[in-house]
Amino acid sequence: MNSNEYDEPVRILCVDDERNVLRALERVFLDDDYEIVIANSGEEGLQAMEESGPFQVVISDYRMPQMNGVEFLKAVYDRWPGTVRIVLSGYADAAAIVSAVNDGHIYKFIPKPWNDDELRTTIQNCLERYFLLKKNRELLDKLAAANHELEEKVLQRTRQLEMRNRVLEFSQETLGALPVGVVGIDDTGMIALCNNMGESLLSGVCDTILGGNVSQCSSVEFIAAVSKIREQGKLDAVINLDDKLWRVMGTLVTINGSDAAVAVFVEVQT
The missing domain is CATH 3.40.50.2300 (Response regulator)
Structure with missing residues (x-):
């Protein structure tokens, strides 16, 4: 042999x-x-x-x-x-x-x-x-090493996701507590983002806020403001919403390859 x-x-x-x-x-x-x-x-x-x-x-x-x-x-x-x-x-x-x-x-x-x-x-x-x-034995050792590597990757990914969740939660809490209204509209016209003050100021002109379409809102001025942001790429104007004057500062941002309109509403003190 x-x-x-x-x-x-x-x-x-x-x-x-x-x-x-x-x-x-x-x-x-x-x-x-x-x-x-x-x-x-x-x-x-x-x-x-x-x-x-x-x-x-x-x-x-x-x-x-x-x-x-x-x-x-x-x-x-x-x-x-x-x-x-x-x-x-x-x-x-x-x-x-x-x-x-x-x-x-x-x-x-x-x-x-x-x-x-x-x-x-x-x-x-x-x-x-x-x-x-x-x-x-060698194959089992390789399998054990691969499993260990996979477990490490899963653990690392889990930590990353936990960190992102904490960051997201912090961002959402911070956004919700801002003393201004923040509204985000995607390229289809859907209201995809709205903080607490944003919901309050839109509640009188939109039956459905988050997930609703801007075109379904009753405020012509709000609809026009969103259109101008899309047309001009930015906006700084005063509009009337539910008998209150709001300064609207808007801009276009690219999210996942699509242009979204983001508007910040600050109440005008008279």
Whole structure:
């Protein structure tokens, strides 16, 4: 098997207290482009993991002094959970190993003596599993990063909207409290803006103020003032609304590509 088909060199750690078993494992993979690292005990295996890792696959004998294979592989899982773990042992140990497989999160138990072709196939399956899970983790990490970035953007956008709402609320409150009337008419003639005083001065001449059309108002002078603002681009005149004199100062402003007439009404004191 050529390790070039993977995105990193394939490295396998073999752990056994019998030298002849380690040599046999090395011979199995002579024709494969794998780096084989050997260790004579569980303690040496953990040291190799620390100093020479990472390894995609760890193969360990079950019967070893001081630390048996399942104990060793459990320690590997605790510290390097991505590594695929295999345990080797004789048939006499099969029952004990099967009961301990979950403790070591062992991928597969291979009995001795093994079949070389079957062992190589097993390692190939282990590598496919390792790189598939690695790819899945990378995709999950990217997804988590993208979700985090999206959450940050949503949070930032929410803050911006909250700020705009506060600014808008402040602007509306300020506009409403002005001691002059402010009226805005869009390019269709609809009254789209009107503060408190504006509503008060128009209430006697317009049945519908906000959302109503200027043409529906009963004051000829008011309608004429709006027309002059549109025709001249600005206005400074005195008109009569509901038996009161008002100085009207108006101008055209462009909002969303359309010209709107804005008029400020100041009561003329007589």
